[in-house]
Amino acid sequence: xxxxxxxxxxxxxxxxxxxxxxxxxxxxxxxxxxxxxxxxxxxxxxxxxxxxxxxxxxxxxxxxxxxxxxxxxxxxxxxxxxxxxxxxxxxxxxxxxxxxxxxxxxxxxxxxxxxxxxxxxxxxxxxxxxxxxxxxxxxxxxxxxxxxxxxxxxxxxxxxxxxxxxxxxxxxxxxxxxxxxxxxxxxxxxxxxxxxxxxxxxxxxxxxxxxxxxxxxxxxxxxxxxxxxxxxxxxxxxxxxxxxxxxxxxxxxxxxxxxxxxxxxxxxxxxxxxxxxxxxxxxxxxxxxxxxxxxxxxxxxxxxxxxxxxxxxxxxxxxxxxxxxxxxxxxxxxxxxxxxxxxxxxxxxxxxxxxxxxxxxxxxxxxxxxxxxxxxxxxxxxxxxxxxxxxxxxxxxxxxxxxxxxxxxxxxxxxxxxxxxxxxxxxxxxxxxxxxxxxxxxxxxxxxxxxxxxxxxxxxxxxxxxxxxxxxxxxxxxxxxxxxxxxxxxxxxxxxxxxxxxxxxxxxxxxxxxxxxxxxxxxxxxxxxxxxxxx
Numbered sequence: 001x002x003x004x005x006x007x008x009x010x011x012x013x014x015x016x017x018x019x020x021x022x023x024x025x026x027x028x029x030x031x032x033x034x035x036x037x038x039x040x041x042x043x044x045x046x047x048x049x050x051x052x053x054x055x056x057x058x059x060x061x062x063x064x065x066x067x068x069x070x071x072x073x074x075x076x077x078x079x080x081x082x083x084x085x086x087x088x089x090x091x092x093x094x095x096x097x098x099x100x101x102x103x104x105x106x107x108x109x110x111x112x113x114x115x116x117x118x119x120x121x122x123x124x125x126x127x128x129x130x131x132x133x134x135x136x137x138x139x140x141x142x143x144x145x146x147x148x149x150x151x152x153x154x155x156x157x158x159x160x161x162x163x164x165x166x167x168x169x170x171x172x173x174x175x176x177x178x179x180x181x182x183x184x185x186x187x188x189x190x191x192x193x194x195x196x197x198x199x200x201x202x203x204x205x206x207x208x209x210x211x212x213x214x215x216x217x218x219x220x221x222x223x224x225x226x227x228x229x230x231x232x233x234x235x236x237x238x239x240x241x242x243x244x245x246x247x248x249x250x251x252x253x254x255x256x257x258x259x260x261x262x263x264x265x266x267x268x269x270x271x272x273x274x275x276x277x278x279x280x281x282x283x284x285x286x287x288x289x290x291x292x293x294x295x296x297x298x299x300x301x302x303x304x305x306x307x308x309x310x311x312x313x314x315x316x317x318x319x320x321x322x323x324x325x326x327x328x329x330x331x332x333x334x335x336x337x338x339x340x341x342x343x344x345x346x347x348x349x350x351x352x353x354x355x356x357x358x359x360x361x362x363x364x365x366x367x368x369x370x371x372x373x374x375x376x377x378x379x380x381x382x383x384x385x386x387x388x389x390x391x392x393x394x395x396x397x398x399x400x401x402x403x404x405x406x407x408x409x410x411x412x413x414x415x416x417x418x419x420x421x422x423x424x425x426x427x428x429x430x431x432x433x434x435x436x437x438x439x440x441x442x443x444x445x446x447x448x449x450x451x452x453x454x455x456x457x458x459x460x461x462x463x464x465x466x467x468x469x470x471x472x473x474x475x476x477x478x479x480x481x482x483x484x485x486x487x488x489x490x491x492x493x494x495x496x497x498x499x500x501x502x503x504x505x506x507x508x509x510x511x512x513x514x515x516x517x518x519x520x521x522x523x524x525x526x527x528x529x530x531x532x533x534x535x
Contacts, residue, residue: 010034013129014041014118018111020327024219026136027108027212035111035133037118037126044120045129047342049196052123055340055347056082056197063338063349064089064201065123070153082197090167090200093160096145101158101209102216103141103173105460109155109212110136110162112331113203119332122202123340123347131166131193138188143171143178144209150439151452154335154353155209158453163203168192198338206335207355213456214327214358218320220463221369224470225316226530228372229262231473232309233269234493235379236276236302238480240390243270244278245307258317263310269533273490275481303388305378312375316368323361330357355452359435362452362459369459370427373466376473377424383476384417396479398508411510413476419517420472427465430458471520474500474529475513482506492533499523499532 011022011031015038025031037045052065061067061076068075069089077085114132117124135141142165148157164170168182169192185192193199236243246267251260270276301307335352386394393399397412434455478500481489486497503523504516523529 010036012036012038013111013115013133014038014045014120016119016332018115018328018332020215020218020324020331021222023108023111023215023331024104026111027104027216028219029104029107029139032137035114035136037129041118041120042126044342045118045124045126046120048120048123048340049125051340051342051345052198052347053196060347062198062347064205065198065338069201079197083195086195086197086200087167089204090160090163090169090195093156093204094164094170096148096157096161098145098147101144101146102460105209105212105216106141106144106162107136107139107212108215109144109159109209110142112211112215113159113162113206113208115331116206116208116334116336117202119334121334121339121341122336123198123338124202125196125199128166128193128199128203131190134188134190135166135172135185138190139174140165140184140188140190141173142166142181143173146457149209149453151207151210151355151359151450151454152351152353153337154205154207155355155453156204158209159204159206163200166193166203167195167200202336205337206353207330207358207452208335210355210358210362210450210452210456211327211331213453213460214323214362215331217362217365217456217459217463218323218327220467220525221316221365221459222320223524223527223530224369224372224463224466225262225313225320226265226527227467227470227474227524228309228313228316228376229265230269230493230496230529230533231376231379231470231477232306232313233266233276233490234474234477234481234496235383236266236270236306237273237489237493238275238383238389238392238477238484239302239306240484241276241302241306242278243267243273243276245302246270246310247278251310254311256314256318258319258321259310259314261317262313266310269492270490271492273493274488275484276490303378303382305375305382309375313372316372319364319368323365326357326361330355355450355456356435357452359450359452359455362455363433363435366455366459366462367431369462369466370424370431373427373462373469374424376466376469377420380413380417380420380469380473380476383480384413389480392480392483396476396483396507398506399483409510412507413479416472416476416513416517420469423465423469423472427462427469430462430465432458434458467521467524468517470524471517474520474524475504475516478504479507495532495535496529499528 144161172184395412
C-alpha cells in the first residue's frame with residue numbers, strides 16, 4: 001500500500017495487501033481511516049464458517065473444535081459441548097505475567113489477527129472480524145500481560161486476553177481508563193461475542209502478538225536508521241570532521257544497498273555545510289615536510305564511529321529491508337490451526353502458528369539496532385571529551401571567561417554521557433538470541449517452539465533504548481553546534497538543530513535533563529526530526 005492510499009483510503013483486510021508500515025500506523029493511530037474486509041474475503045469467510053459447521057454436524061473429530069487441546073487432542077468431546085470447550089480455552093490460558101503490553105502493540109496484534117481471520121480459512125463468522133475492527137476504530141484496547149508465550153502453538157496466552165475482552169470478560173483500556181470489558185463494549189454499542197466451536201481457538205492460535213511487537217519495532221527502527229544518519233552528520237559538523245568519508249567513490253567499491261544509501265544520506269545532510277569539509281588527498285596539493293616529521297592540524301582519518309557510520313547503519317537498513325519482506329508475508333498469512341478449505345471441503349491440521357520467521361527477523365533486528373546504538377554512544381563520547389572534540393569545551397559546558405565565578409562549577413553533558421553509555425550497554429545485553437532457547441511444552445506435544453514472542457519483545461525494548469541514545473546524541477550535537485557556530489551548519493542539520501531548540505533550550509547552567517531526553521525522543525519517534533531535515 002503506498003503512502004497516499006494509507007493516508008486517505010481504507011485499509012482492506014483479507015486480500016493479502018496489508019504491509020508492516022500500514023499495520024504500524026494503524027497501531028500508533030497515525031492512521032485512523034476505515035478498516036474493512038474486501039467483499040471477496042468476506043464471502044470466503046462465510047464459506048469457511050459454513051464448512052466448519054458442516055464438519056462438526058457430521059461428527060468429524062476436529063482438533064480444538066471437537067477435541068481437547070495439545071496433549072489432550074485424542075479426547076473427543078460431543079458437539080453439544082464444543083462451545084463449552086471454547087469458553088474453557090479462553091479461561092485457562094489467562095496465564096500471563098509482567099507489565100501490560102504497550103497499547104500500540106495490542107492494536108497491531110488485533111489488526112493482524114483480524115487480517116488472518118479475514119483470509120477465510122479459519123472457520124469463524126465474519127461478525128468476529130467486524131467486532132475486532134470496531135474495537136480498533138473505537139480505540140478499545142484489551143489489557144494484555146507481556147509475558148507467557150513461547151511463540152508456538154501461536155501466542156496462546158497473550159492472545160487469550162484479547163479473546164476474553166471480545167467475549168466481554170477481562171479488562172479494556174477505553175479513553176485512558178481501565179474498564180471491565182463488558183462495560184466498555186456496551187458503552188460503544190458493541191455486543192460481547194458469543195463463540196461457536198473453533199472461534200476462540202482461531203483468535204489465539206497464531207503469531208499475531210509476536211507480529212504486533214515486530215511491526216511496531218520495525219517501523220521505529222526504520223526511523224532510527226534515519227535518525228542515526230542525522231546524528232552522524234551533526235557530529236561531523238560539531239567535530240569539524242572530514243565528510244569525504246561518505247563520498248560515493250568509496251561506497252561504490254562495497255555496494256551493499258544499505259551502506260550506499262546511508263552514506264548518500266549523510267552526504268546529502270551535509271550539503272552546504274561550512275563545518276564538515278572534504279579533505280581527500282589529491283594531486284596538485286604537494287606538501288613538504290619540514291624536518292623529519294610534521295604534526296598535522298587535522299587528522300587525515302576520523303575515528304571509526306564517524307568514518308564507518310554508513311557501514312554500521314547500512315547493516316540496519318539492509319536488515320530492515322528483508323525483515324519487512326518476511327513480516328509482510330507473516331501478517332498476510334493464515335497462521336491458524338486447523339484450517340478449513342471451502343474449495344476442497346476439507347479441514348487440515350498443520351503448524352503455521354510457529355513464529356520462526358518473526359523470531360529470526362527480530363533477533364537480527366535487535367542485534368543491528370543495538371550496534372547502531374553503540375555507534376551513537378561512541379560519537380557522543382567524542383563530542384564530550386576535550387581530548388577528542390577539537391577545541392569544544394569539556395563536556396560541552398558553555399564557554400566562560402577566566403573571571404567567571406561559575407568557571408569549574410558547570411558539568412554540562414557529563415551525566416548525559418554516562419546515561420548514554422548505560423543505555424548502550426543495556427541494549428547490547430538484550431541482543432542474546434531468543435530463538436535458540438526452544439523448550440518442550442504441552443507434555444511434549446509442542447516440543448519445538450519458536451520463542452518468537454520473546455525475540456520480538458526484546459527487539460521492541462532495544463529500539464526504545466536506542467531511541468533514547470539518539471535523543472541524548474541530538475541534544476549533545478545541538479549543544480556542540482551552538483558552541484561551534486550553528487549558523488555555519490548545513491541547511492538540513494540547521495533545520496534539525498532548530499526544531500530541537502524549539503523544544504529544548506541550550507544547557508547554560510547545570511539542570512536535570514530527563515525531560516529534555518523525553519521531548520527529543522518523542523520528536524524522533526514521530527519522525528519530526530527527519531521531516532525537519534528533509535524540509
